[in-house]
Amino acid sequence: MFKPIHLIPENTSINFLSLKSIFLSVSLIVVLISIISSWIIGLNFGIDFRGGVLLELRSKNGFANISELRSKLSEFDLGEVSIQEFGKPTDVLVRIQKQDGDEKSQDAKFNQVKEMLSGNFEIRRTEFVGPTVGEELKRNGFWAVVVALFGILLYIWFRFEWQFALSAILALFHDVIATIGLFVFTGLEFNLSTVAAVLTIAGYSVNDTVVVFDRVRENLRKSKSAEQSSIINKSLNETLGRTITTSLTTLLALLAIYFVGGEVISDFTLAMIWGVLIGTYSSIFVASAFLTFFNLKRTSIEEENLNSFNDE
Amino acid sequence: MLNFKIWNIGIIISICILGIIYALPNFILFPKLNENTFLPGKTINLGLDLQGGSYLLLEADIKSVLNERLETVNDDVSRKLKEYDIVPLNKNINNEQLIIDFDNTENLAKGKNILRQFFGKEFNISSNNNNLFIEYTELASKQIIDLTIEQAIEIVRKRIDETGTKEPLIQRQGAQRILIQLPGIDDPERIKSLLGKTAKLTFQLVDTNSNAFDVKASGRVPPGKKLLESYSNDGQYFVVQRRVMVSGEMLTDARSSFDQNGRPSVSFSLTPEGGKRFGRVTARNIGNPFAIILDGKVVSAPVIQAQIFSSGQITGQFSVTETKDLALLLRAGALPAPLTVMEERSVGPGLGKDSVEAGKFASILGMILVVVFMLLTYGIFGVFANIALLINVILIIALLSMLQATLTLPGIAGIVLTMGMAVDANVLIFERIREELRGGRAVLSSVESGYKRAIGTIIDASLTTLIASACLYGLGSGPIKGFAVTLSIGIITSMFTAIMVTRMLVVFYLRRSKPKKLVI
Numbered sequence: 001m002f003k004p005i006h007l008i009p010e011n012t013s014i015n016f017l018s019l020k021s022i023f024l025s026v027s028l029i030v031v032l033i034s035i036i037s038s039w040i041i042g043l044n045f046g047i048d049f050r051g052g053v054l055l056e057l058r059s060k061n062g063f064a065n066i067s068e069l070r071s072k073l074s075e076f077d078l079g080e081v082s083i084q085e086f087g088k089p090t091d092v093l094v095r096i097q098k099q100d101g102d103e104k105s106q107d108a109k110f111n112q113v114k115e116m117l118s119g120n121f122e123i124r125r126t127e128f129v130g131p132t133v134g135e136e137l138k139r140n141g142f143w144a145v146v147v148a149l150f151g152i153l154l155y156i157w158f159r160f161e162w163q164f165a166l167s168a169i170l171a172l173f174h175d176v177i178a179t180i181g182l183f184v185f186t187g188l189e190f191n192l193s194t195v196a197a198v199l200t201i202a203g204y205s206v207n208d209t210v211v212v213f214d215r216v217r218e219n220l221r222k223s224k225s226a227e228q229s230s231i232i233n234k235s236l237n238e239t240l241g242r243t244i245t246t247s248l249t250t251l252l253a254l255l256a257i258y259f260v261g262g263e264v265i266s267d268f269t270l271a272m273i274w275g276v277l278i279g280t281y282s283s284i285f286v287a288s289a290f291l292t293f294f295n296l297k298r299t300s301i302e303e304e305n306l307n308s309f310n311d312e
Numbered sequence: 313m314l315n316f317k318i319w320n321i322g323i324i325i326s327i328c329i330l331g332i333i334y335a336l337p338n339f340i341l342f343p344k345l346n347e348n349t350f351l352p353g354k355t356i357n358l359g360l361d362l363q364g365g366s367y368l369l370l371e372a373d374i375k376s377v378l379n380e381r382l383e384t385v386n387d388d389v390s391r392k393l394k395e396y397d398i399v400p401l402n403k404n405i406n407n408e409q410l411i412i413d414f415d416n417t418e419n420l421a422k423g424k425n426i427l428r429q430f431f432g433k434e435f436n437i438s439s440n441n442n443n444l445f446i447e448y449t450e451l452a453s454k455q456i457i458d459l460t461i462e463q464a465i466e467i468v469r470k471r472i473d474e475t476g477t478k479e480p481l482i483q484r485q486g487a488q489r490i491l492i493q494l495p496g497i498d499d500p501e502r503i504k505s506l507l508g509k510t511a512k513l514t515f516q517l518v519d520t521n522s523n524a525f526d527v528k529a530s531g532r533v534p535p536g537k538k539l540l541e542s543y544s545n546d547g548q549y550f551v552v553q554r555r556v557m558v559s560g561e562m563l564t565d566a567r568s569s570f571d572q573n574g575r576p577s578v579s580f581s582l583t584p585e586g587g588k589r590f591g592r593v594t595a596r597n598i599g600n601p602f603a604i605i606l607d608g609k610v611v612s613a614p615v616i617q618a619q620i621f622s623s624g625q626i627t628g629q630f631s632v633t634e635t636k637d638l639a640l641l642l643r644a645g646a647l648p649a650p651l652t653v654m655e656e657r658s659v660g661p662g663l664g665k666d667s668v669e670a671g672k673f674a675s676i677l678g679m680i681l682v683v684v685f686m687l688l689t690y691g692i693f694g695v696f697a698n699i700a701l702l703i704n705v706i707l708i709i710a711l712l713s714m715l716q717a718t719l720t721l722p723g724i725a726g727i728v729l730t731m732g733m734a735v736d737a738n739v740l741i742f743e744r745i746r747e748e749l750r751g752g753r754a755v756l757s758s759v760e761s762g763y764k765r766a767i768g769t770i771i772d773a774s775l776t777t778l779i780a781s782a783c784l785y786g787l788g789s790g791p792i793k794g795f796a797v798t799l800s801i802g803i804i805t806s807m808f809t810a811i812m813v814t815r816m817l818v819v820f821y822l823r824r825s826k827p828k829k830l831v832i
Binding site (some may be wrong): 007011058102104123143151157192193200204214248251253 | 361369371427498501504508528653654655656657658659660662663666671673674677678682685686689693694721722728729732733735740743746748765768769772774775776777778779783784791792795796798799821831832
């Protein structure tokens with residue numbers, strides 16, 4: 001067998017923490033900007049949350065004429081309508097905001113629109129969300145995120161000492177908020193699958209952080225004398241190979257979905273690609289940097305017990 | 313480390329073989345076995361976004377049912393009060409409450425007592441000033457809701473079956489909602505329009521003594537009568553008797569047909585009992601018109617030429633498609649409550665097929681990329697990890713088939729994502745082995761401690777992702793649920809393959825070639 005390529009040079013000793021104030025301030029600024037801008041600009045909520053209708057159309061005769069479509073739709077007095085090309089010049093995605101009135105009148109109006117469209121277009125997808133369900137989905141999505149974050153928090157709390165748990169959760173919030181910031185700035189639609197992406201990112205990011213923290217804890221036990229920050233640095237360097245390799249394999253898989261998996265899930269994948277990048281960044285530069293602010297215990301009974309987690 | 317127990321190996325290998333057996337029907341034709349067992353032979357259930365179809369969430373208008381019922385209660389209440397010589401000032405139904413106004417508190421107290429005695433079981437009766445409020449108790453209204461939804465589901469099923477849709481899923485969701493999944497349909501609008509009509513058919517005599525136009529203008533409807541508009545919205549109005557001669561429940565059959573003038577119409581036949589009633593009333597009213605009323609609107613009001621018995625024809629301003637649909641609705645029966653579409657997600661068959669193709673392509677490409685990467689990075693160990701990855705994918709497919717979980721497009725993304733993340737467990741172990749080797753340890757003990765140390769981390773990492781995906785599952789919506797399912801299954805199978813399968817392979821390798829130096 002050939003000699004495998006070592007992407008990450010062995011025995012690195014990069015002093016990640018030396019730059020911690022720079023990275024922490026950058027992260028803080030990113031988080032603040034994300035929060036403020038989501039306050040001011042706001043997220044571009046999709047019809048899942050706002051109510052309305054989404055139509056994916058394919059022109060029956062050649063390329064879709066978007067401006068003609070726009071003028072035709074304007075006759076219906078539908079309020080905000082967004083029309084965009086979708087993957088191919090023959091395909092368009094039409095989003096119409098929720099109309100006045102109850103579900104029944106909305107549905108009736110959208111049916112008229114669809115009837116008009118069905119002359120020149122094949123309607124490939126229809127998503128209609130009434131205002132009531134939209135509100136419910138928004139609430140469910142919010143709670144799913146809260147419960148997930150809380151569940152992860154509890155788990156880490158149980159597995160690590162509170163200093164680790166707190167740092168991991170702060171890093172997690174950093175990732176989630178920065179992802180929301182991405183959606184604010186790019187104007188990408190924030191919908192149910194985005195929430196799914198955010199939750200997956202949360203899982204991934206904590207996963208990454210846990211690996212580093214496990215090593216920090218192990219090294220703390222091994223060397224009682226070394227300075228805490230140099231132990232953290234050492235742990236970061238030791239896990240660097242794994243961190244980068246796993247991020248790369250995950251990114252490779254995600255890139256495959258992004259480029260050939262179809263237009264329908266490309267936004268979903270994009271959010272996750274961003275999440276992997278930011279999750280990797282935060283476990284190296286944010287979570288570990290937070291750790292340095294605490295005076296970590298070197299050993300505890302808890303740890304000894306957990307050490308026997310292994311088999312045989 | 314090297315003394316991997318023989319029965320351990322047996323279990324691992326049999327799980328892998330079972331996985332292959334369960335996954336196989338997805339790739340080759342396989343005799344279809346019993347659907348309801350865990351036996352192999354089943355293929356993965358494709359979600360609506362992949363096979364095309366419609367997801368509809370309907371809500372029954374329970375308020376209108378309760379208000380309608382209160383109308384009947386209103387009549388009973390009046391009769392009872394009359395027996396005790398109490399005539400209330402005014403009565404009206406508002407917000408699922410029957411409100412009765414009395415002229416003085418004495419009558420109110422008396423009325424309240426009487427009504428409590430006769431209606432107290434089913435109703436909450438309260439008062440305030442000179443008003444008496446009657447509403448269904450929580451238990452009674454829950455019973456009404458349950459019954460209404462049960463009936464509605466039955467009618468919905470009948471209607472959908474009549475359209476020939478295969479394997480529809482119809483189930484109650486929450487208190488007053490019905491969830492419908494219709495795989496493979498390409499015209500959701502038709503189904504929606506079929507479900508959007510209550511299709512309550514009644515025949516009622518037209519009141520020949522009053523002029524509909526005057527009644528409409530004055531707003532004063534004679535007692536026992538009702539003012540209705542025409543079905544075709546042409547501004548015509550009719551005053552009809554409240555009493556129903558024959559209703560839709562008495563139909564045995566309805567077919568689309570043509571009348572003697574060649575206009576599209578619906579022919580119907582009545583049950584023996586309905587025929588008798590219809591015959592009796594029509595015999596007495598020859599020369600008078602009767603109204604054919606559909607969903608509270610008058611379709612037509614033909615004059616009775618002769619006694620009519622068990623069959624007849626409805627002609628209105630219908631097209632052939634409309635008579636076909638109307639016949640279908642009448643055959644299936646009336647909905648007990650109007651249904652409203654709260655949410656719809658429909659995917660055409662074309663897009664579904666494209667998504668399956670794209671998903672397959674993305675999975676294969678993703679897998680190749682990861683496999684090549686692992687091979688380049690870890691050499692012979694990369695081969696082990698790749699074998700484990702392949703088994704992982706097979707196990708995911710096997711579990712999805714076995715559990716009959718639904719695979720959606722985000723679900724495919726979940727599989728591809730787990731391929732990327734599944735190797736993580738192996739990466740953790742291999743990196744650890746590299747480290748141990750660098751630290752000057754011998755081959756065997758490096759491998760051993762690599763595994764030992766990495767396992768805790770692998771479990772931590774997997775559990776946190778599992779927590780997130782459990783919450784995702786709770787989030788609801790179909791496609792996302794599919795994602796949560798494949799992600800969770802993927803995490804569990806990848807723990808198995810990384811800890812068990814690769815380790816077994818590594819042990820075999822170490823036993824056979826007894827390398828002095830590990831190349832990793």
